[in-house]
Amino acid sequence: MESQRSGSGREETLNGSPHLKAPLNTLHVDRCTPAHRVHALLYAGAILGLVCHRLTSILASSSLAEGWMLLAELVLAFMWGCSRAFKWRPVRRREFPDRLPEGGAWPKLDVFVCTADPRKEPPVGVVSTALSAMAFEYPAGNLSVYVSDDGGADVTLFAFMEGARFARHWLPFCRENGVQVRSPEVFFASSSSSSSGCSAGGGDADKLKVMYQNMVQRVEDVMEKGIHVDSVELDLSEEQQQIFKRWKEYSGNNHPSIIQVLLKSNEDKDITGQAMPNLIYFSREKRPGFPHHFKAGSLNSLLRASSILTNAPLILTIDCDMYSTDPTSPQRALCYFLDPIASNKLAYVQFPQRFQGLNKSDIYGGELKHLYKMNPYGMDGFGGPNYLGSNTFLSRRALFDSSLEGESGRDLLEPEKVLEMATKVAACNYETGTKWGKTIGFRYGSLSEDLHTGFWLQCEGWNSVFCDPPQASFLGDAPKTLHDALSQCKRWTVGQYEVGFTRHSTLTFGVRKTSLGLGLTYSHLAFWGLWCIPITTYALLPQLALVNSRPLFPKSSDPWFYLYAYLFVAAYTQDMLDFIYHKGTLRCWWSDQRMWLMRSLTSFTFGSIQFACKQLNISTQSFNVTNKVMDDEQLKRYDEGTFDFGVDSPFFVILSTAALLNLCGFLVGIFRYNINMVAEMLLTGYGVANSWPIYEAMFLRTDNGKMPDRVKLRAFLLTGIVLAGGFLVFNA
Ligand SMILES: O=c1ccn([C@@H]2O[C@H](COP(=O)(O)OP(=O)(O)O[C@H]3O[C@H](CO)[C@@H](O)[C@H](O)[C@H]3O)[C@@H](O)[C@H]2O)c(=O)[nH]1
Numbered sequence: 001m002e003s004q005r006s007g008s009g010r011e012e013t014l015n016g017s018p019h020l021k022a023p024l025n026t027l028h029v030d031r032c033t034p035a036h037r038v039h040a041l042l043y044a045g046a047i048l049g050l051v052c053h054r055l056t057s058i059l060a061s062s063s064l065a066e067g068w069m070l071l072a073e074l075v076l077a078f079m080w081g082c083s084r085a086f087k088w089r090p091v092r093r094r095e096f097p098d099r100l101p102e103g104g105a106w107p108k109l110d111v112f113v114c115t116a117d118p119r120k121e122p123p124v125g126v127v128s129t130a131l132s133a134m135a136f137e138y139p140a141g142n143l144s145v146y147v148s149d150d151g152g153a154d155v156t157l158f159a160f161m162e163g164a165r166f167a168r169h170w171l172p173f174c175r176e177n178g179v180q181v182r183s184p185e186v187f188f189a190s191s192s193s194s195s196s197g198c199s200a201g202g203g204d205a206d207k208l209k210v211m212y213q214n215m216v217q218r219v220e221d222v223m224e225k226g227i228h229v230d231s232v233e234l235d236l237s238e239e240q241q242q243i244f245k246r247w248k249e250y251s252g253n254n255h256p257s258i259i260q261v262l263l264k265s266n267e268d269k270d271i272t273g274q275a276m277p278n279l280i281y282f283s284r285e286k287r288p289g290f291p292h293h294f295k296a297g298s299l300n301s302l303l304r305a306s307s308i309l310t311n312a313p314l315i316l317t318i319d320c321d322m323y324s325t326d327p328t329s330p331q332r333a334l335c336y337f338l339d340p341i342a343s344n345k346l347a348y349v350q351f352p353q354r355f356q357g358l359n360k361s362d363i364y365g366g367e368l369k370h371l372y373k374m375n376p377y378g379m380d381g382f383g384g385p386n387y388l389g390s391n392t393f394l395s396r397r398a399l400f401d402s403s404l405e406g407e408s409g410r411d412l413l414e415p416e417k418v419l420e421m422a423t424k425v426a427a428c429n430y431e432t433g434t435k436w437g438k439t440i441g442f443r444y445g446s447l448s449e450d451l452h453t454g455f456w457l458q459c460e461g462w463n464s465v466f467c468d469p470p471q472a473s474f475l476g477d478a479p480k481t482l483h484d485a486l487s488q489c490k491r492w493t494v495g496q497y498e499v500g501f502t503r504h505s506t507l508t509f510g511v512r513k514t515s516l517g518l519g520l521t522y523s524h525l526a527f528w529g530l531w532c533i534p535i536t537t538y539a540l541l542p543q544l545a546l547v548n549s550r551p552l553f554p555k556s557s558d559p560w561f562y563l564y565a566y567l568f569v570a571a572y573t574q575d576m577l578d579f580i581y582h583k584g585t586l587r588c589w590w591s592d593q594r595m596w597l598m599r600s601l602t603s604f605t606f607g608s609i610q611f612a613c614k615q616l617n618i619s620t621q622s623f624n625v626t627n628k629v630m631d632d633e634q635l636k637r638y639d640e641g642t643f644d645f646g647v648d649s650p651f652f653v654i655l656s657t658a659a660l661l662n663l664c665g666f667l668v669g670i671f672r673y674n675i676n677m678v679a680e681m682l683l684t685g686y687g688v689a690n691s692w693p694i695y696e697a698m699f700l701r702t703d704n705g706k707m708p709d710r711v712k713l714r715a716f717l718l719t720g721i722v723l724a725g726g727f728l729v730f731n732a
């Protein structure tokens, strides 16, 4: 086991022994690495064999179907090749926060909480996320929490005014009772507060719960009355009333910059008399006709505004649907940022995204173990994980040199002037003709601004670190309906292509500027959508081949058959073992691979088409914020592990069609048993096994999550068309 220190550590005296070097962090290469490398080499040989075999059979028959298979196999080989880089040198790290200097020496930290739409992202949840960060065990004078409200919603500001008041009670409560999960929403949702890591505080906890519920009620009342604050009814202060009165003329996409300092560390105290962290509401200016670049745009505005207000060298970006579950996570990040060597070129420390409330089999693969855990380990061995958008501590200087903005880091005590400056840099035309989004700040040009930004930082020579402590540091919500999960993934697909198919592609520019390993991993992510080619092929062609009795694969007596069998079985086994090695279960792995097939057929396919249309200026795709609100019935279905097909969506037409085709192929195959088509039968049988929830939803279920009749009808029609097309292809 190769083990090394990534930093020099500080001179320290441990246990009385003088000057033992105690590193703040360590790194070692995963012990499975040799096995992965052997597998990679064997498998690469097998792929070569496969391509040769396919080429010779094309030369012999030159059929359309064979050519199509070759294309699918080449894409598969490309994706597989890129994905091996994740397994070439996966590393694990450890941090030692107790070796950090005293809190007074810690750098300032600005936390950015992003929200964009109060209907999809309930403001109370956003406040809870912000409170979980305000309650970090961090010197209050060095901590500022900003909420970036990209929806420009008065109800969000109102919720934060309420939240600021509640925070004065909540922060000391957490501190005194050693609460771990400091999101009040989560804390009070668990029926007995003790399960949230709090044993004490009984009477206080009850009082706080009432206070919290009152706050929720007040915010929800506003939500119900049309998402606008009616200041007269809510007994607000004169100043607050003025703010909301002006708001009447604003709308979500047409309003000036709004910055409200809700708590000031050097003035505001909690109920025990201790200083509060800063809390600032921020909503950048938006005007029709000015490009706003979605989340990246809002982060850049806030980056500038915060550099004038507090200018902390460290920034934590966190989505409103995540929250902190470990108040000491900033300390872990400091173990890298305060490491004299590692910190030199360190752009960000990425924590994994983990999710709460997933059902037992994780039917929608919401955990995204490959994206949020296994892949980052692999990239960390080559210079660092990609930026995952949330749960990330970034170094401000990696994003931009704040001296650009002139005077910065002003004291919040001098409000007028400073606020005026901050407002100015949040204007919608501020970036015109500047390098913002191009070479500084969060990068524009991709719907996956996170992948894009991390990629550029690494191309510029910055590093990153994957920090995955044994206990989760952040938890969040994953989409809990199938349609939401697939739509989210479709947006990612478009965004990722935008990183791959450019002049500065991951495959050329990326490989050159970073390293072969990192370039390949980024390419795997960027060209993710290409999976749709092989998977759609395997969901169609072998089935049609069975129906038409035209073999596509070698027969089972042919030695080449074993090559195909090896390729299939080895890839799946490797993935399964790896999944389980990363603390997964067999059931969750099955769901994960099934979702991967479903995504390939729908999200990747539609995303690829969408991207092509975007390139041809036929249509655009915008950042559709993932829905975080569900009705009780949907939630119940999810908790029971039942698939939700209850919306009329083209995704489901495709899935049903694929399921029907597999069923057709399988039944025909059984009735016309053909010894020469064992491989086709096995593949089709595998398709049928994966389609089981779809058959149920089409033919057996009666609840609201069943397949809508319109979808079924169109699926039957489409299946007919595909069968006819298959007949032409195979009998031409
Ligand atoms: O115009 C926008 C759109 C979104 N957001 C915020 O961006 C975050 C992520 O949006 P969400 O709809 O939850 O997207 P997800 O697909 O769940 O997010 C993943 O993918 C995004 C990129 O596609 C990353 O930005 C996220 O960090 C990552 O968690 C949320 O806090 C939003 O409020 C904005 O601030 N402005």
Ligand SMILES: [Mn+2]
Pocket: 319, 321, 626
């Ligand atoms: Mn999200």
